[in-house]
Amino acid sequence: MITPEERRLLEQLAVDEITFAIPAQSFAISCAISAEEALPVVTEFALRIAYVCGNLAPTQIQDFFGFSKKETDAVIESLLGERLIQWSEDHLELTSYALARFQDSSDNLPRFFKIQDWSAEVVFDLISFSPALRPNRLKRVRSQVELATRNLDKQSRTLQFAEQSFQQNFRQICAKEKAEIYKISAVDPGERFSIPLPCVFHLDLNGQVGVRRAIDDESFGSRLEISEAITDALANHDRSNNESLRDFIGTFDDELLGRYVSDDSFDLRRYVQDVHLTKVCGYDDGRITPVLGALHLRRNSALLLERIGAELIPADPPPQGSDGDDAAKEAHGEKAAPEVKHWDALWWAPQSVFWARSRSARDLVQKLDRLLEPQPNGPSPQAGGVRVVVPGDRRLSRERFSVYRDQFPRLLGADISLMNGNLELLLVPELLVCAMFHFHLAHQAVAIPFGFMSSHPDHLRAVSALVSGRVRAKPDAISAAREEGGLEVVEDLQALIDRLSTSAVVATPTKDGRPRLTVKKSE
Template sequence: MSAAERNEGRLLIDAIDFQVPCRRFTIKANVTRDHQMPVVDEFVLRLLRVVQRIDSRRLAGYFGFTAREMETVLLELVERGLIESDDEDLYLSPKGQDLFKGLTDGELPRLASVESWTEGVWFDLISRNIMTPERFRPVSNLLAIREQLGKRQIPEKFAREAFEQNFHDYARRVRHHPDADRLAIYSVSEVEAGIYGYQPMPAQCTLDLDAKLESSLRLPFAEADPARFRLLSVAATDAWAMLAGPEQSASGAEDYERLTGDSRPARLTRAEAGAAEWAEAFAMTEKDGEPLLFGASYLDHNIARLCDVMTSVADAQQREAASSIIWLRPGGTAWGRTFKVGEGLQRLRDVLRARGASEVQTSAIVPRAVAGNQRKNLRRLFENGCLTPTSFYPSDLEIILIPGVAAMVVLHLDAGRHGVAVGTITTRDRPLRLMERRLTEALSKTSDRLWSAENA
């Protein structure tokens, strides 16, 4: 197990993407940017500051410039309003003198230029903080945070003041400006309230590997300023706490071992299994070349291992590439509340296409234990979807099958708040054929069809 999967006694077991209710404001602002002036300009101003007054011929002689060269330099400084002249001498203007105010020895005077910004700024309707906008395709499997009563209306005055007060954070975190600390608000000319919508907020679920084996939610978005994002963090944690994992069954462990030949997770299904048994399972991560996978099937490291196995098998096989992916999801409401389901599915598609599959059909099989309002959550991700037959694999068993190539088989164990997924990848021919037969039979029953590409 890599350091990315396990860190400081905590195991990454799931990913969640929240849909946060927001409102967009269009804010027009004039922004000043400090930048270093040309060296010659700087030395002209420094010299004028020391001598106070000097005629242009002596100044040109000091720098070794011709009269025309000196005129070019001075003309630019006059246009910027930094120097002035009378009939005889040049001297610093008040604006030029201001450049040196507050500077310590060795500090360089800097110029400020003004830029016009027109920004679409999203404020969340929970904590009224500025969100980092993302372009994303709305999918119903993400976890929505409900709006709170009385929070929908955000005054334009509030949006203006919040933008001004948090401008440097906005420039750095949202705009990703490389010189955010050199920017400043000169003025805000217009604030206009716009549409309501959602913005995603990624989170991670980790399992504490101490004696309690408790899971918790980590919100990287809020870690920079926990106090400011406290209300949003509480709302996200409450929504996450309401989810439920699949119900653990005795037949799930039996089916898992029968399909994979892997007995390692069996000891973790016992009621008395604690931190010692989990530690022992972590130490047994390899068996006959098949790694023991921890965490949700769609996590990056697990999908990467499945892709590696698919590539190895395809390299060894001299036959037409597989052209379908069948994903039997587990029960409960906690599974798959993230973009990573779609991202993982796309990575599997890409591997098959790289091996010659022109079109890849994707199918989701949903256990009957999943509530009716949750059964079509994957409709935008998979071409086909159906319910499991009445007698089928238990809802704590998950399978990602690439027919004739490989399968990831995952058992969802009763640990933490919503369970922990443990599994392996098998390429053995007999279990693959057994899984393919049962899963394709389930897909062929039109009476249990949830959606299909033909009816999209």
């Protein structure tokens, strides 16, 4: 059982969340089951008499219970129909089945099983072929990372594995107590779908710095086959180096991060402990906040929304009626309509196949859109919102778009790399920027994002200069995810880039040939 303190520490050390898609299928299963049931009182007593006496006449049953002949005949017919008694000349005696029930009982109380029909729809995941009770069902969602089984035989023989698993897990599937499968009559395959499985990745500072994953799901968290499938899904992906970390520090004049760089290495452990756990170190400027982990993580998402909401509130709102037109309207008894400003945002992704592979990333964009696009009188054609740019090779743009098409409504691609693809930016021009460097550990597929959230004018100008300079140097590098309205979307982004260019200062160029950065091992 995890303690509240341990849970708080894990939340502080969370660096990413990825939703995996477990392939699953429903099966309509029909069978006969033998269920142990208590016998009616009269039936049980009649059997006890027959067991004690060895045999009995119908008149003895009638006299013992005070039944009429019709009632006695009904009891006898019921016992005969259930194979509990049989005729022996003109007397009744227990069948071998009923006699065995008495003999197998330690208290001389017979337990009998009744054969009855049972049918239900049962869902199995197609990796471990374990039953999934009341799962969330989704059609194929490309933003989730799909899992696959190592056992190819399970892919081609789903019916056989489903029936085998049903037999092994029947007690878990069937709600009836002390029921057993008597005979399976049909196993019919149904629809295939995916079961979403969120997985949170935490920094592990014990020993050598690493990443540990945690699945908060009782059904799948302990299944070895699922764990192996996640390991396979994370493997065999290119990992970037950390050479551009010095560029990141230089571009934003980040003296705090610079303290932890020495001998061409970055002391990630000490940085996390000092800045994010103990908080003994931080930025001197209150407009700058250190950030650890993916922006769509719950704690970072809440911080980001709160900060933007606070920045959207003017420090000194103008007095009512100060404007000449408003004053004229007031003089005629008319109330001036409040001016609603729409804000644009640009979310430039890093080059990582696992970036924003979670529903929480989509939720963050939707919340940001609502915050940046106030529409009291209905939708506006000049509405702002978040433009998401996913960088990468143009040859892979179609695959890249298919991954994020269901995540982000305003999705674009860019054949442009910012700091070797390690830089992530979420910019609300003239308001706030989140600049995150994705640091890669050896033998770890999940990067460690860290950086800052800032409303400092120097940071806003530096980001504007960096993005606008790279895009204007390669204007044909931008492409839209959707053909319909694609040209307008690209032009809209170009207009935003032009705005960044006019407000930016010339950024100091970075030097080439930076030494490779590694994690500094603690003494």
